[in-house]
Amino acid sequence: MGRQVLALAGAFFIVFACAGMGLSERLGAHPFWAVKIGWVGGTVGAGMALVLMLARVPPGWRLALGAIGAVAAFAAAKIGAARFAASYAEDALAGRFWFFGWICVAAALVVMLQAVLGWRR
Numbered sequence: 001m002g003r004q005v006l007a008l009a010g011a012f013f014i015v016f017a018c019a020g021m022g023l024s025e026r027l028g029a030h031p032f033w034a035v036k037i038g039w040v041g042g043t044v045g046a047g048m049a050l051v052l053m054l055a056r057v058p059p060g061w062r063l064a065l066g067a068i069g070a071v072a073a074f075a076a077a078k079i080g081a082a083r084f085a086a087s088y089a090e091d092a093l094a095g096r097f098w099f100f101g102w103i104c105v106a107a108a109l110v111v112m113l114q115a116v117l118g119w120r121r
Helices: 001-022 023-026 036-054 059-086 092-117
Strands: none
Touching: 001 023, 001 036, 001 092, 023 092, 036 059, 036 092, 059 092
């Protein structure tokens, strides 16, 4: 279990570091909250990964859940951003999809990275 916890800490650090270095902003997150999604999404993802680890979900399933979640959340964030911009910042629902989509991307990446880093051969 110690290896899994270290993998979880590493996954959180990687996601937060990438957000802090501006990767999420370059991929389409709003500059005002591009770093905040690393903190919020990383914390949510760490909680999700911990629950999945305690439930003894196999790493392959955690990897698949994280990957599917990351792709779905990224699509929601990109569509939300496009609709928010097309509405000249008046479509509040699209803005929420943009914001929460990026939080979900960070959370799913923590789950996925924890499964990869904690995988035993």
